[in-house]
Amino acid sequence: MTFNGVAQIVIFFLIVLALAKPVGIFLSRVFNGHRTFLHRPLRWLEALCYRVGGVDPEQEQRWTQYAISLLAFSAVSFLFVYAIQRLQGFLPLNPQHFGGKQVSPDLAFNTAISFVTNTNWQSYAGETTLSYFVQMAALTVQNFVSAAAGVAMSVALIRGFARRESKTIGNFWADLTRATVYVFLPLSLLGALFLCSQGVIQTLRPNLPVRTVQGATQVIPGGPVASQEAIKMAGTNGGGFFNANSAHPFENPTPLTNYLEMLFIFVIPAGLAYMFGREVGDTRQGWALFAAMSALFLAGAFFCYHFEQRGNPLLARMGIATQATASQPGGNMEGKEVRFGITDSALFATVTTDASCGAVNSMHDSFTPLGGMVPLVNMLTGEVIFGGVGAGLKGMLLFAILAVFIAGLMVGRTPEYVGKKIEQKEVKLAMVALIAAAASILVFTALSSVLRFPAHGYWNPPGPAAANVANPGPHGFSEILYAYASTTGNNGSAFAGLNTNTPWYNLTLGLAMFIGRFIFLLPLLGIAGSLAAKKRLAVTSGTFPTHGPLFVCLLIGTVILVAALTFFPALSLGPIAEHYLLFSRHALAAVKP
Amino acid sequence: MRYLSPAFRFVLLFTVLTGIIYPLAVTGLCQWWFPHQAEGSLVRAKGRIVGSALLGQTFTGAAFFHPRPSAAGKGYDPMASGGSNLGPTNPMLLARVQAAVARFRRDNPAFRGPIPSDLLTASGSGLDPDISPAAAYAQAPRVAQARGLSLILVRHLIGQTTQPRQLGFLGEPRVEVLRLNLALARLAPAGPATAPRSRPAM
Numbered sequence: 001m002t003f004n005g006v007a008q009i010v011i012f013f014l015i016v017l018a019l020a021k022p023v024g025i026f027l028s029r030v031f032n033g034h035r036t037f038l039h040r041p042l043r044w045l046e047a048l049c050y051r052v053g054g055v056d057p058e059q060e061q062r063w064t065q066y067a068i069s070l071l072a073f074s075a076v077s078f079l080f081v082y083a084i085q086r087l088q089g090f091l092p093l094n095p096q097h098f099g100g101k102q103v104s105p106d107l108a109f110n111t112a113i114s115f116v117t118n119t120n121w122q123s124y125a126g127e128t129t130l131s132y133f134v135q136m137a138a139l140t141v142q143n144f145v146s147a148a149a150g151v152a153m154s155v156a157l158i159r160g161f162a163r164r165e166s167k168t169i170g171n172f173w174a175d176l177t178r179a180t181v182y183v184f185l186p187l188s189l190l191g192a193l194f195l196c197s198q199g200v201i202q203t204l205r206p207n208l209p210v211r212t213v214q215g216a217t218q219v220i221p222g223g224p225v226a227s228q229e230a231i232k233m234a235g236t237n238g239g240g241f242f243n244a245n246s247a248h249p250f251e252n253p254t255p256l257t258n259y260l261e262m263l264f265i266f267v268i269p270a271g272l273a274y275m276f277g278r279e280v281g282d283t284r285q286g287w288a289l290f291a292a293m294s295a296l297f298l299a300g301a302f303f304c305y306h307f308e309q310r311g312n313p314l315l316a317r318m319g320i321a322t323q324a325t326a327s328q329p330g331g332n333m334e335g336k337e338v339r340f341g342i343t344d345s346a347l348f349a350t351v352t353t354d355a356s357c358g359a360v361n362s363m364h365d366s367f368t369p370l371g372g373m374v375p376l377v378n379m380l381t382g383e384v385i386f387g388g389v390g391a392g393l394k395g396m397l398l399f400a401i402l403a404v405f406i407a408g409l410m411v412g413r414t415p416e417y418v419g420k421k422i423e424q425k426e427v428k429l430a431m432v433a434l435i436a437a438a439a440s441i442l443v444f445t446a447l448s449s450v451l452r453f454p455a456h457g458y459w460n461p462p463g464p465a466a467a468n469v470a471n472p473g474p475h476g477f478s479e480i481l482y483a484y485a486s487t488t489g490n491n492g493s494a495f496a497g498l499n500t501n502t503p504w505y506n507l508t509l510g511l512a513m514f515i516g517r518f519i520f521l522l523p524l525l526g527i528a529g530s531l532a533a534k535k536r537l538a539v540t541s542g543t544f545p546t547h548g549p550l551f552v553c554l555l556i557g558t559v560i561l562v563a564a565l566t567f568f569p570a571l572s573l574g575p576i577a578e579h580y581l582l583f584s585r586h587a588l589a590a591v592k593p
Numbered sequence: 594m595r596y597l598s599p600a601f602r603f604v605l606l607f608t609v610l611t612g613i614i615y616p617l618a619v620t621g622l623c624q625w626w627f628p629h630q631a632e633g634s635l636v637r638a639k640g641r642i643v644g645s646a647l648l649g650q651t652f653t654g655a656a657f658f659h660p661r662p663s664a665a666g667k668g669y670d671p672m673a674s675g676g677s678n679l680g681p682t683n684p685m686l687l688a689r690v691q692a693a694v695a696r697f698r699r700d701n702p703a704f705r706g707p708i709p710s711d712l713l714t715a716s717g718s719g720l721d722p723d724i725s726p727a728a729a730y731a732q733a734p735r736v737a738q739a740r741g742l743s744l745i746l747v748r749h750l751i752g753q754t755t756q757p758r759q760l761g762f763l764g765e766p767r768v769e770v771l772r773l774n775l776a777l778a779r780l781a782p783a784g785p786a787t788a789p790r791s792r793p794a795m
Contacts (some may be wrong), residue, residue: 054598
């Protein structure tokens with residue numbers, strides 16, 4: 001670790017810390033329908049949305065109605081995205097003349113689920129598959145609204161804790177509209193302009209072939225990238241315009257854009273944590289969640305940074321520098337960009353998986369085993385660390401419920417959290433959510449590790465499902481585990497060596513995304529509805545305080561314990577086994593060409 | 594129907610708002626305020642476009658600074674951006690780097706010590722326009738000799754082309770290979786052994 005590297009990580013954290021409160025206050029005002037500084041320029045747009053949508057924003061919904069609205073909106077979105085992709089050949093803004101040949105039905109299914117669930121897993125390479133129209137009218141739209149729907153669900157859950165003896169948890173259409181109009185549109189507009197000023201392209205010209213200095217032909221791609229890039233980060237979507245995602249210089253040209261993209265990922269989730277405390281009437285409760293998230297974030301970032309900077313001992317033996325100097329980054333640079341070096345690549349990998357973003361600025365597949373385990377574990381814990389707008393604060397609140405439940409068992413009292421009794425129903429729903437996610441990851445990973453399909457068949461042309469991995473040994477298993485962890489967690493980043501554009505993977509990964517979004521989140525809405533109906537209990541001397549260091553530690557412990565008990569066997573087959581292989585003489589024997 | 598009707602209306606509404614109006618508005622503003630960047634930071638030399646300042650391109654021969662290995666297509670193909678995705682224990686990675694080390698040592702006999710870590714590893718995008726300053730200095734003696742320039746001059750040129758950390762602390766110092774090679778070509782336009790000339794003589 002270098003002084004500069006540590007400083008970059010610490011300064012990043014301090015900026016997030018400084019933004020949490022103002023952003024949280026802003027969000028809380030927006031979702032309560034209060035005036036903000038954006039009211040004057042944008043109020044008319046909000047009103048227009050309600051009029052066109054034909055809804056009354058004041059009409060409160062029960063949790064079931066809220067959930068059905070969400071499902072209806074997602075279902076229609078899914079059909080739209082599927083249809084637009086399949087029909088791209090007949091639609092405008094298609095200078096490369098892509099058609100249905102590029103987008104098979106199973107790929108279109110996968111991509112549609114992927115963007116509707118805020119996962120943005122990509123089984124395709126954007127620059128050679130999708131027209132500008134699809135990127136804009138299908139994918140950019142879902143970047144906005146799937147994120148807005150995610151925020152809406154977080155807000156509904158917060159209301160569940162905040163309200164007392166209430167049958168309703170807000171109005172989905174109002175939350176969706178407010179998140180889009182007051183949060184994501186202005187943020188993306190500013191972000192896109194700034195990104196473009198740094199070099200992110202924004203053009204509708206077709207790809208431009210040029211002759212390079214040495215006379216070869218190189219095609220300079222075009223496309224409306226900046227507008228998609230900004231919302232891709234702010235909405236923790238992560239689906240890149242190009243295959244290389246945020247490693248591509250046209251998506252992420254400078255260290256400054258890189259820093260900004262990471263801040264965009266964290267700013268709303270951090271604000272939501274503060275908003276939670278504010279809404280339940282005790283900001284310390286929000287800061288306690290924030291503290292638990294911060295501790296896990298910093299631990300992950302420095303762990304990943306350490307192992308990436310340590311580098312690959314097998315390459316070091318061939319004479320590649322691993323020590324950082326003033327003029328070169330050292331460490332494991334395979335799959336990383338020079339402008340980001342080791343620090344910003346490790347930090348980005350941690351941030352993008354702490355939140356459910358999934359954009360990548362370096363190839364996680366080429367990370368060292370333990371460096372690459374950090375993003376994997378972040379996703380396996382359910383992306384509770386700041387969490388992103390897709391599946392974020394919600395996950396941490398779920399663990400908070402479990403933590404007070406466990407604490408309650410230990411002292412033999414009915415558990416309470418922020419004044420609400422946590423009873424059988426809430427704990428059961430929380431367990432449904434957790435078990436569904438874990439089962440999706442582990443069962444699909446196991447199936448893909450052992451299932452054998454006939455070669456050149458329909459389901460998986462390469463043959464056995466495990467034949468799609470790009471790397472032999474434990475690393476190949478890590479690729480499969482990472483894929484299902486990423487899709488179930490609605491993250492979307494990848495150990496990209498795995499070839500997933502076959503019907504088997506497109507369908508099972510699509511299913512995993514569906515489970516991760518809906519089977520994980522609907523129980524949470526149920527919890528919100530059940531909590532909202534309860535009385536608020538007065539704080540007594542017997543109340544377990546949930547705002548102090550003791551609770552923060554208990555919460556962190558619960559997150560780690562649940563993840564460790566569930567996933568340690570799988571992790572030991574993948575990254576941990578590979579780590580010992582890498583540092584043992586046994587592996588070196590295989591190196592000699 | 595009570596739920597499907599608003600669902601349809603909202604999807605349509607947001608498709609128009611965020612899928613058409615928003616990107617077109619951004620396109621308009623960017624083309625107006627930052628036309629150079631919005632079009633891809635294109636670089637011109639001798640009156641024609643030779644590439645983008647942000648995308649690396651292949652350079653071979655002793656007289657040019659070489660970029661990093663690229664996993665994008667056959668090398669620096671923006672239509673196939675991406676990394677090698679080879680894991681740290683993959684024999685293919687190890688064999689590739691082993692071969693690159695041997696080639697580098699052969700081509701740069703003047704260089705001793707550990708090779709800068711970025712120079713022989715493939716980038717994530719396959720389009721990395723930069724190399725580290727150390728990776729440029731490591732190639733300086735070879736380039737100077739091939740061009741008949743003094744080593745001091747070439748090293749000075751690298752120093753001039755080096756971009757420091759942004760805002761003083763962000764990212765890593767870096768050298769843009771295309772810019773460095775164009776500056777080099779301006780300095781010694783018809784050097785005795787620039788790549789196009791040396792070939793017929795061989």
